[in-house]
Every structure is written in structure tokens, then in C-alpha cells.
Amino acid sequence: MALSLAVSPCPNDTFVFHALVHGLIPGTPEVNLTFADVDVTNTAAERGEFDLVKVSYAALPWLLDDYELLPAGGALGRGCGPLVLARSAGQELTGATVAVPGDRTTAYLLFRLWAADQRPAKIEVVPFDRIMPGVADGTYDAGLVIHEARFTYQRYGLVALADLGEWWEADTGLPIPLGAILAKRGSADPAEATEWIRKSVSMAWANPAASHDFVLANAQEMEPEVVQQHIDLYVNEFTLDLGRDGLAAADALLQRSAAAGLTPEVKLS
Incomplete structure (x- = not known):
């Protein structure tokens, strides 16, 4: 079978x-x-x-x-966590539109724990391959990305606002x-x-x-x-x-x- x-x-x-x-x-x-x-x-x-x-x-x-x-x-x-990306290092998340890869993903759960004191205006679930282009062209103010994006996000002219893996490891001492x-x-x-x-x-x-x-x-x-x-x-x-x-x-x-x-x-x- x-x-x-x-x-x-x-x-x-x-x-x-x-x-x-x-x-x-x-x-x-x-x-x-x-x-x-x-x-x-x-x-x-x-x-x-x-x-x-x-x-x-x-x-x-x-x-x-x-x-x-x-x-x-x-x-x-370790060293493999999700990244929060934006077009500029000064991007505020309160009031922002943020693209995420899924509402029950570990990446989004970590984001919610990390950003507990921030209030994005809108969270949009977006296919993974559309997040970085969408942030780059201004469709979204910020994006939550995973996997190979940590090797390629600079190609889109984006900056990392946070590495949620680094945040998690520093806070817990545990792998992500x-x-x-x-x-x-x-x-x-x-x-x-x-x-x-x-x-x-x-x-x-x-x-x-x-x-x-x-x-x-x-x-x-x-x-x-x-x-x-x-x-x-x-x-x-x-x-x-x-x-x-x-x-x-x-x-x-x-x-x-x-x-x-x-x-x-x-x-x-």
C-alpha cells in the first residue's frame, strides 16, 4: 500500500x-x-x-x-530564521501593510511574538515568491520571508529590519x-x-x-x-x-x- x-x-x-x-x-x-x-x-x-x-x-x-x-x-x-524586510531601515511597522507567507507559519508566529508592541494596519497572506517583489515595488511596506530569501533579498534593494532567528536564539538560547x-x-x-x-x-x-x-x-x-x-x-x-x-x-x-x-x-x- x-x-x-x-x-x-x-x-x-x-x-x-x-x-x-x-x-x-x-x-x-x-x-x-x-x-x-x-x-x-x-x-x-x-x-x-x-x-x-x-x-x-x-x-x-x-x-x-x-x-x-x-x-x-x-x-x-541556528542562523536560519525568518527575516522582516523593507525598502528602508527606517520603516515603521505600526500602521504598515505587511506581507506574510501564511497565517499558521512559524515565521508569522515568531513575527507576532517579536512585534507584540507594534500594530501593523494590515497583514496579507501572500505566496512566498511574491513577497520580495511586492515590497520592492511598494505594494507592501514590509514583508516576512523565509528560506532562500536570506541569500537573495539584497537583489531587490531591500534591507532587513530584523532577523527573527537571531532574536529567538538570543532570547532563548535554543535553535529555531x-x-x-x-x-x-x-x-x-x-x-x-x-x-x-x-x-x-x-x-x-x-x-x-x-x-x-x-x-x-x-x-x-x-x-x-x-x-x-x-x-x-x-x-x-x-x-x-x-x-x-x-x-x-x-x-x-x-x-x-x-x-x-x-x-x-x-x-x-
Whole structure:
């Protein structure tokens, strides 16, 4: 019986899951792969649409009744947080229109925690690839961006008002929890799925050339050097094993957001 898997087309996900989705790991089932941005998978998971799915840590309070958090395959790290971008360093956020990549993304949750004393006039959910052009042309006063944007935002003439990863790490001492892999209860055995994903990660590291064409084909026109920077930043020790620090980071994020009244209360550890 095939398993359904939904991840983003970003280089970290295609690199991590290449071996699993191409049947290179003995004993694994056939995998039906769907690519979707995380704001799409967050809501699709709430409808129970996939057996294995990549979602935002910020969405977990709405999903853990039906899904179990896996300790492998996700995106956590240091120096890899979302950026708040604008056309000038003096841009005020109070009264501003801010573009964000999704209303249940970790990026937006971090933004709300960071900007608790500021009052943007309007928040607009915008496809990720339209945020930087929209800020550059004045459609939005500021934008919240993730992933490869930290390597490319200067090309749009933009400046970083804040690095929310740096803010989070300085405040907590913990890595930043971005994307989580979940297994649907009753559809995918969590222990087996974790082992498959860890083997897929290990195979990707051992032979990075094997996934090269697959990664580039889905990288949304990113240059190869940016693709490699993306993989190097987001595929790390937490991808292989969430560990104590990773779990503590996710727990801290959700406890803080619940205390601020931004998400339902949930405890991971």
C-alpha cells in the first residue's frame, strides 16, 4: 500500500526525501509525493489529507490529535530564521501593510511574538515568491520571508529590519523550530517512518550527487550555489534527530505562543 507524502519543493526537502520517494531504501513502501507550500500543507493536514506531511511547528496545536510529531526530517537550526524586510531601515511597522507567507507559519508566529508592541494596519497572506517583489515595488511596506530569501533579498534593494532567528536564539538560547514532519495516526507507523526518513537523510549526505537533478528540477529557478547554501543551512543534525534541544525549542515556541493567547495550549515534552 502506497504512502502519501507532502513536502515543499524547497531544496532541503527534496534533498532529504529523494531516496525515500525514489524507492532507494529497501523495505519501504511506494510513496506518492505531493509538492505544496507549507501554508497549503498546514491546512491540508488539518483535513487529514496525507500520511506523512511537512508542516509548520506553529500549526501543531491544531494537528496533534490526528498526527504524531516525528523526530526526523524537519527543519530546525541556528542562523536560519525568518527575516522582516523593507525598502528602508527606517520603516515603521505600526500602521504598515505587511506581507506574510501564511497565517499558521512559524515565521508569522515568531513575527507576532517579536512585534507584540507594534500594530501593523494590515497583514496579507501572500505566496512566498511574491513577497520580495511586492515590497520592492511598494505594494507592501514590509514583508516576512523565509528560506532562500536570506541569500537573495539584497537583489531587490531591500534591507532587513530584523532577523527573527537571531532574536529567538538570543532570547532563548535554543535553535529555531521551523518545519516539522508528522505521521498520521493509524496510517503511518511513527517508528518505521522515522527510520525511513533517517535512512533517506543519511543516503543524501553520503551521496549528494544522487539527488542533484531532482533537487534542481524543483528548486524554483534558484541558482545552484543558492540551492547548496539552502541545503547546508537547513539540513543539519536536527534533521536526523530532533533531540533534546530541538524538542525544547519546539516546546518553548508553543508555550510562549499559548501564553500570549496566539495558539491553543499544547505540550510536546
